[in-house]
Amino acid sequence: MMHKNVSVKRHLKVNVDMPINGRAADPSEERAALLGIREFGTKVKSSLSRVIEAIRVRWLWLVGRKHEDMLIRLKSRYDLKGEELVKKRAYFQWVAFVKFVSKSPEEEMFSTLARHYNDDELIDILGFTAKKYDAKLMGLLDAKRSGNDAFMELQLDKATTKLSENPTFFRWLAFLAAKDRNLLEQEMFSTLARHKTRDELIDTLVFAAKYDTEIKKCLDAGLSVQTAFTRMQLDKATTKLSENPDFFRWIAFIALTDRKLLESTMIWTVSRHNTGNQLLDAIAFAAQYDPKLIKLLDLNISGYDAFRELELHVSTTKLSENPDFFRWLAFLAAKDRKSLEPQMFSTLVRHYHGDELVDALHFAAKYGPQLSKWLLDRDGDAVFMELHLDKATMKPSENLDFLWWIAFLAAKDRNLLKSDMIWTVSRHLSGDELVDALAVAAHYDPELQSLIYTHPTTPSDLVKRFGLESVSKNNVGTIFNGRGFFKLFAYLSATEKETVYTKMIEILKQFCSTDKDLDKLLAEGSYAVGAQSFSMTMLYSRISQWPKKGKKDWTNIFKMLKLDKKIGRPLFERPQLKLFADYMKPLPKENMEHPSDFDRNIFDTVKTAYNTKELRKLIDESKSDPFGLVATIRILLDEHEKSSSTSTMKNLLGFKKQNNSGGR
Numbered sequence: 187m188m189h190k191n192v193s194v195k196r197h198l199k200v201n202v203d204m205p206i207n208g209r210a211a212d213p214s215e216e217r218a219a220l221l222g223i224r225e226f227g228t229k230v231k232s233s234l235s236r237v238i239e240a241i242r243v244r245w246l247w248l249v250g251r252k253h254e255d256m257l258i259r260l261k262s263r264y265d266l267k268g269e270e271l272v273k274k275r276a277y278f279q280w281v282a283f284v285k286f287v288s289k290s291p292e293e294e295m296f297s298t299l300a301r302h303y304n305d306d307e308l309i310d311i312l313g314f315t316a317k318k319y320d321a322k323l324m325g326l327l328d329a330k331r332s333g334n335d336a337f338m339e340l341q342l343d344k345a346t347t348k349l350s351e352n353p354t355f356f357r358w359l360a361f362l363a364a365k366d367r368n369l370l371e372q373e374m375f376s377t378l379a380r381h382k383t384r385d386e387l388i389d390t391l392v393f394a395a396k397y398d399t400e401i402k403k404c405l406d407a408g409l410s411v412q413t414a415f416t417r418m419q420l421d422k423a424t425t426k427l428s429e430n431p432d433f434f435r436w437i438a439f440i441a442l443t444d445r446k447l448l449e450s451t452m453i454w455t456v457s458r459h460n461t462g463n464q465l466l467d468a469i470a471f472a473a474q475y476d477p478k479l480i481k482l483l484d485l486n487i488s489g490y491d492a493f494r495e496l497e498l499h500v501s502t503t504k505l506s507e508n509p510d511f512f513r514w515l516a517f518l519a520a521k522d523r524k525s526l527e528p529q530m531f532s533t534l535v536r537h538y539h540g541d542e543l544v545d546a547l548h549f550a551a552k553y554g555p556q557l558s559k560w561l562l563d564r565d566g567d568a569v570f571m572e573l574h575l576d577k578a579t580m581k582p583s584e585n586l587d588f589l590w591w592i593a594f595l596a597a598k599d600r601n602l603l604k605s606d607m608i609w610t611v612s613r614h615l616s617g618d619e620l621v622d623a624l625a626v627a628a629h630y631d632p633e634l635q636s637l638i639y640t641h642p643t644t645p646s647d648l649v650k651r652f653g654l655e656s657v658s659k660n661n662v663g664t665i666f667n668g669r670g671f672f673k674l675f676a677y678l679s680a681t682e683k684e685t686v687y688t689k690m691i692e693i694l695k696q697f698c699s700t701d702k703d704l705d706k707l708l709a710e711g712s713y714a715v716g717a718q719s720f721s722m723t724m725l726y727s728r729i730s731q732w733p734k735k736g737k738k739d740w741t742n743i744f745k746m747l748k749l750d751k752k753i754g755r756p757l758f759e760r761p762q763l764k765l766f767a768d769y770m771k772p773l774p775k776e777n778m779e780h781p782s783d784f785d786r787n788i789f790d791t792v793k794t795a796y797n798t799k800e801l802r803k804l805i806d807e808s809k810s811d812p813f814g815l816v817a818t819i820r821i822l823l824d825e826h827e828k829s830s831s832t833s834t835m836k837n838l839l840g841f842k843k844q845n846n847s848g849g850r
Contacts, residue, residue, distance in 0.1 A: 272314040281319050290353070292320050296360050297353035306399060309370065312356065313363030323361045333373030334380065336361045343381045350393045359397060371398045375438070376431035384474050387434075388441050388448075395438035404439055411451045412458075414439050421459040428471045437475050449478050453516050454509035462558050466526070469512060470519035479517050489529030490536065492517045499537050506549045515553055527554040528586045531593055540635055544596050544603065547589075551597030557590070561598055566606045567613075569594050576614040582623035592630050604632050608676045609669060609716055616719035621679045621686055628680035634673065638680055645693045648674055654693075662697045662707050666714035675720060687724060701731065709747050712762055713754050722761055729769050740791045743769060750795035757792075757804050764813040766791075788815075789822040798827060 271277055284298070285291040296312060303311055316323040326336050337343060340354050340361075349355050362370045374394055382390045395401045404414045415421060418432045427433045440447050453472050460468045473479045482492050493499060496510045496517075505511045518526045530553075534546045551557045560569050570576065573587045582588040595602040608631060611623045628634045637651070649655050652670040665671050674693070678686045691704070698704040705728060711721030725747075733739040744750060747762040754760060770791075771784045793801065801823055808816050 269310070269314045271311065272318055281315075292322070292357050293353035295319070296356035300356045300359075305402065309359075309363045309367065309397065309399075312360035313367060316357075316360035316364040320357070320360065323357070323364065326361060327364055333358075333362050333365070334377045336365075337377050337381065348386075348393075349378075349390050371400060371435060372431040374398070374431075375434040376429075379431070379434045384480065388437065388445075388475060391434055391438035392441045395435070395442055398435060398438070401435055401439050401442070405442060409439075411440055411443070411447055412455050415455050415459070426471075427456070427468045445477075449476055449513070450509060452476060453513050457512040457515075463555055465553065466515075466519040466523065466555060469516035470523070473513075473516040473520040476513060476516070479513060479520070482517055483520060486521075489514075489518050489521070489525075490533045493533050493537065504549075505546055523555065527556060527590060530554065531589045532586050535589055540629075541632075544600065544630060544632075547593040548596035548600060551593040554590075554593070557594050557597060560594055564594075566591070566595050566598070566602055567610050570610050570614060578619075582611075582615075582619065583626050588623065588626065592627070596630075600632075603630050605669070607631060608672050612672045612675070612716040612719065617723060620719050620723075621683060624676040624679035625683055628676040631673070631676065634677055634680070637677060645689075645696055648677075648693060649696060652677075657697060659697055659699075662703075663710040663714075665694075665697065665707075666711050666717040672716055687727065690720070691724065701728075704728075705732070706746055709762070713748065718761075722765065725765055726768075729765070732769060734769070737787075737790065740770065740787060741794055744791050744795065749792075756808055758808045758816045758819075759810060759812060763815065767813065767815060785818050786822060789819055789826075792819065793826075798823070798830070 281295060284295045288294040295315065299311055299315065300308060317327070322339075323336075326339060331339070337358055340358050342352070342354055342358055345352055345354065359370075359374070362373050365373075374397070375391065378390050378394055379387065400418070404417060409417065415436055418436055420427075420430070420432055420436060423430055423432065437448075437452070440452055453469050453476060456468050456472050457465060473483065478496075482495055487495070493514055496514050498508070498510055498514060501508055501510065515526075515530070518529055522529075530550055531547065534550060535543065538546045552561070560572070564572070570591055573591055575582070575585070575588060575591060578585055578587070592603070592607065595607055607627050608624060611620065611627055615623050628638060652674040653668070654665060654670050654674070657665045675686070675690060678689050682689050694704060694707060698707055705725070708721045708724050708728070711717040712725060714721070732743055744766060747766055749757065749760070749762055749766060757763060767788060770788055796804065801819070805816055805820050805823065811817060
């Protein structure tokens with residue numbers, strides 16, 4: 187050592203004493219020269235180290251050493267984790283050896299690590315290795331690429347190999363670990379859900395779950411499906427299930443616990459934590475992961491057939507407590523959201539009856555997209571009109587919208603089936619449609635359901651049963667004030683459909699001494715809310731029995747129909763006026779410029795109740811002419827006024843002439 191030091195000093199002394207470019211060396215230049223020598227030595231040392239390492243790696247390969255054996259010895263030699271192990275020289279030697287012997291060194295490196303490390307230890311070492319030894323991943327990290335970008339960059343989206351057999355998956359997992367350890371699970375599951383088809387996704391999620399520490403904790407704790415749902419905070423999530431990575435983590439948890447639970451519990455749990463359209467969105471999406479529903483959807487069967495496939499038709503469990511009901515609802519929502527409500531209600535009607543059906547409709551209505559909106563702020567009458575049931579051409583018994591409306595009433599307030607259903611139908615329908623609708627409605631009215639099967643037969647029994655015996659003959663019109671009359675009509679529509687009007691006449695005759703009294707009662711009923719359709723139908727059936735010999739009879743019928751009084755609608759919009767015109771004879775539709783004698787008879791009768799000025803006002807106030815009478819009456823009124831004016835003028839001239847003669 188002394189010899190070396192002396193040599194160095196001698197060398198430096200010679201160099202210092204020697205002039206540089208004809209001058210003596212400066213001390214700073216001496217230090218710079220020394221630093222250059224040291225840097226050169228460092229470079230030589232580094233180069234030699236790499237050469238030695240390369241020779242060592244080649245020697246290891248020549249003697250048949252396996253990189254996996256090297257990792258095993260490395261792992262057993264150093265009791266270190268994560269970053270501490272990655273920094274070891276021996277770890278670098280292992281990485282160098284893998285890169286020397288493997289055609290796909292990065293994939294080989296990360297997949298080998300995955301075979302020998304578990305849980306958090308694996309995630310840590312993958313992340314640190316990615317940051318230090320994988321140039322491509324380091325480039326992606328520097329560019330701040332997303333997990334999905336890296337997935338596609340590594341061409342995992344095009345891979346045909348199963349994820350569990352694909353070493354590139356572990357390279358991607360290393361990227362996620364290096365990017366953000368806290369978001370690894372979310373990025374992993376959300377990316378897999380975007381790129382895997384329905385058939386392979388569950389297997390993929392199950393495999394990926396092995397690298398999710400939260401799922402492992404849930405499994406180790408033996409949590410139920412419901413508890414895991416809340417632990418992953420899916421019950422508080424505001425994101426759609428289809429966009430929520432935690433949903434896919436939960437699916438993986440269920441599949442790892444017991445795949446049968448995907449059918450028995452998954453949709454049931456989702457349905458308990460969602461409402462309205464959010465519920466339908468959630469269970470429709472979840473249906474894609476229910477093996478049984480996947481098959482049913484692929485078969486493209488109807489809602490009715492799916493109901494039976496799920497054995498709901500033989501189940502004794504209430505719908506509200508039956509997980510399979512929500513699976514069926516999920517099937518309907520996933521198949522065709524627009525037809526969900528018609529399919530749902532028509533199927534329930536075909537399988538349930540009486541109170542059981544009302545219970546089913548009451549519960550199911552809450553899950554109809556449209557009904558759930560109506561339940562917030564609509565009443566039965568408004569929904570009846572919104573469904574256009576007042577203008578429907580289809581029989582109510584064959585109209586799904588009518589059942590839809592009944593379901594709304596049951597869900598809104600079951601008491602409405604007793605108080606409002608028949609009342610609303612009576613107000614809006616007429617003729618055969620009214621009878622058909624009442625017959626259907628009677629089966630959903632709690633008060634009428636049992637009565638339909640007991641059949642009280644005589645009119646007096648029916649009067650007592652529906653509380654009409656208190657109606658006084660002196661004030662028989664009050665029969666239309668209560669709901670008992672309409673309930674009776676509905677009951678007879680359900681039990682005596684073919685002869686319902688005959689039966690109703692028999693009952694009303696108990697309150698009327700003569701046919702004339704009966705006609706007056708029906709005329710009064712034609713103005714009563716709810717009784718109009720029934721009364722008008724009955725009045726039309728009795729037209730042929732009314733006398734029609736002359737002006738006196740016409741005037742009496744006109745007054746009986748209360749057309750001489752200003753009540754209800756404007757005169758020319760009243761159905762009673764059309765009834766009177768039909769009684770006289772139907773008005774011609776053509777040649778209105780030349781009214782017939784029948785038209786003049788109608789005009790003359792109307793004029794007995796209204797003077798010219800009043801009649802002109804009624805015509806001018808008419809906003810519509812539904813029965814084609816306004817035009818005819820206007821023509822006749824114009825003629826009448828013209829004739830009256832001429833007559834007045836003649837009388838006036840005659841009076842003047844007479845006065846002039848008297849003056850002479």
